[in-house]
Amino acid sequence: MWQIVIYMFSKACEYGIKASIFIAFSSYNGTRVSLKAIAKEINSPEAFTAKILQDLVRHDVVSSTKGAYGGFEIEKTLISSIKLSHIVNAIDGDAIYSGCGLGLHICDEDHPCPVHHKFKSVREELKDMLENTNLEELALNIKSGASFLKV
Amino acid sequence: MWQIVIYMFSKACEYGIKASIFIAFSSYNGTRVSLKAIAKEINSPEAFTAKILQDLVRHDVVSSTKGAYGGFEIEKTLISSIKLSHIVNAIDGDAIYSGCGLGLHICDEDHPCPVHHKFKSVREELKDMLENTNLEELALNIKSGASFLKV
DNA sequence: TTAAAATAGGATAAAATTATCCGAATTAAA
DNA sequence: TTTAATTCGGATAATTTTATCCTATTTTAA
Numbered sequence: 001m002w003q004i005v006i007y008m009f010s011k012a013c014e015y016g017i018k019a020s021i022f023i024a025f026s027s028y029n030g031t032r033v034s035l036k037a038i039a040k041e042i043n044s045p046e047a048f049t050a051k052i053l054q055d056l057v058r059h060d061v062v063s064s065t066k067g068a069y070g071g072f073e074i075e076k077t078l079i080s081s082i083k084l085s086h087i088v089n090a091i092d093g094d095a096i097y098s099g100c101g102l103g104l105h106i107c108d109e110d111h112p113c114p115v116h117h118k119f120k121s122v123r124e125e126l127k128d129m130l131e132n133t134n135l136e137e138l139a140l141n142i143k144s145g146a147s148f149l150k151v
Numbered sequence: 152m153w154q155i156v157i158y159m160f161s162k163a164c165e166y167g168i169k170a171s172i173f174i175a176f177s178s179y180n181g182t183r184v185s186l187k188a189i190a191k192e193i194n195s196p197e198a199f200t201a202k203i204l205q206d207l208v209r210h211d212v213v214s215s216t217k218g219a220y221g222g223f224e225i226e227k228t229l230i231s232s233i234k235l236s237h238i239v240n241a242i243d244g245d246a247i248y249s250g251c252g253l254g255l256h257i258c259d260e261d262h263p264c265p266v267h268h269k270f271k272s273v274r275e276e277l278k279d280m281l282e283n284t285n286l287e288e289l290a291l292n293i294k295s296g297a298s299f300l301k302v
Numbered sequence: 303t304t305a306a307a308a309t310a311g312g313a314t315a316a317a318a319t320t321a322t323c324c325g326a327a328t329t330a331a332a
Numbered sequence: 333t334t335t336a337a338t339t340c341g342g343a344t345a346a347t348t349t350t351a352t353c354c355t356a357t358t359t360t361a362a
Contacts (some may be wrong), residue, residue, distance in 0.1 A: 007161065007254065008252050008270070008273075009252065009253070010319075010320090011254070011319075011321095012319080012320080014252075014253050014254045017201065017253060017265075017266070018253055018265070020280065021265050030201070032336085034338070034339090035338080035339075045320080045321055045322080046321095046322090047321060047322050047323070048320060048322080050339080050340085050341095051320095051321090051341090053339085054339085054340065054341075057340090064338095064339060064340090065328095065329080065338085065339080066327070066328040066329060066337095066339045066340075067327090067328045067329025067330060067336095067337070067338050067339075068328090068329055068330045068331070068335095068336060068337040068338060068340060069329075069330060069331085069337075069338080070328080070329065070330090070337075070338045070339065071338075071339085072339090083200050090343090094349090099158065101158075101159045101160065101165075101314060102160070102165050102168060102169055103158065103162070103163070103165045104302060105302060111299055111302070112297075112298045112299070113298060113299065113300075114168075114169070114172050114289045114292060114293065114299075114300065114309050115168070115221075115235070115284070116298065116300045118280050118284050119159070119280065121276060122159075122273060122276045122277050122280060125273050125276060129269050129270065129273060133266070133269050136225050138265045138266070140218070141265060142265065143202060146263075147263045147264060147265045147267065148255070148262055148263070148264065148265075149264075149265065150255065150257060151255060151257050161350090162349075162350060162351095163349080163350080173310095174344075185307085185309090186308080186309075187308090196350080196351055196352080197351095198351060198352050198353070199350060199351050199352080201309080201310085201311095201349090202311090202350095205307085205309085205310065205311075207337060208309090208310090215309060215310090216308080216309080216358090216359080217307095217308060217309045217310075217357070217358040218306095218308050218309075218357090218358045218359025218360060219305095219306060219307040219308060219358090219359055219360045220306070220307075220308080220359075220360060220361085221307075221308045221309060221358080221359065221360090222308070223308085223309090241347090257324065292360070
């Protein structure tokens with residue numbers, strides 16, 4: 001038996017979000033984490049995860065240190081200010097969650113696609129959620145065992 | 152300048168939904184529509200659209216007639232009973248809109264991923280919307296000019 | 303009966319996404 | 333100063349999604 005699932009995010013985004021949460025979690029303990037440790041923790045392919053982390057570094061979502069004892073971290077005071085939307089934007093570009101559900105170039109109140117109004121609240125809720133959920137709360141839930149990064 | 156957009160649906164689904172709406176719209180007028188007419192109306196690549204229509208035919212979402220004066224149609228009495236979820240399922244498989252947002256294999260109340268609860272209402276609203284929106288209302292909005300299939 | 307107009311479906315190609323590999327550069331410790 | 337542990341980044345490969353092409357089959361009208 002198998003199931004097909006509709007994903008909200010690309011694999012790249014999934015890995016990016018999970019990696020960021022784990023880095024935030026570790027940074028609270030003052031520990032820098034290596035690519036290897038991240039990939040193991042979030043159960044992702046190492047080399048691909050490396051690419052995504054490079055994106056996140058370029059966009060200042062996380063910071064990196066090269067060399068032995070190097071790795072990735074997030075400055076403690078910044079953790080609560082990083083929203084899911086920052087991560088998604090860093091990876092998938094300046095995303096517009098309000099893009100037309102059916103791919104019309106123009107889709108607004110005046111010229112709506114067939115599902116424009118139907119989707120309105122879903123889109124808005126998604127946007128709102130991404131823009132208001134920060135890394136701190138997500139990391140704390142990992143710490144307390146309230147949520148999990150793999151399996 | 153350019154924008155990157157996060158899509159809710161695959162291209163295949165987008166075309167499938169738009170094609171179904173147009174076929175429903177035409178079927179109210181008693182007119183069968185050809186692949187060529189559909190692709191033109193919804194602004195989609197013809198050959199790819201053909202594949203998607205074949206899927207929809209196999210899953211009894213629309214019916215087809217071969218040969219001259221053939222084309223696609225939906226029996227009038229069925230139009231209101233066809234939901235968006237039927238179309239999405241026909242194209243992307245038996246979809247579970249409630250799949251984990253971060254791709255965890257197990258993700259439920261007891262073992263939630265970091266965004267499980269945050270996503271809960273978005274997922275539920277999407278599912279609800281897909282399962283309760285039928286082709287009749289969408290086709291009527293095209294007819295009245297309240298919504299559009301292209302541009 | 304033939305010709306034209308359609309859908310059906312197999313084969314293939316192009317593009318995008320996901321994934322891997324490897325050498326270069328950097329850093330800290332021994 | 334050397335070595336080991338790292339990130340960085342370019343090149344490439346594999347997979348999935350999107351797209352095209354072509355032939356076979358069906359159907360209707362002339």
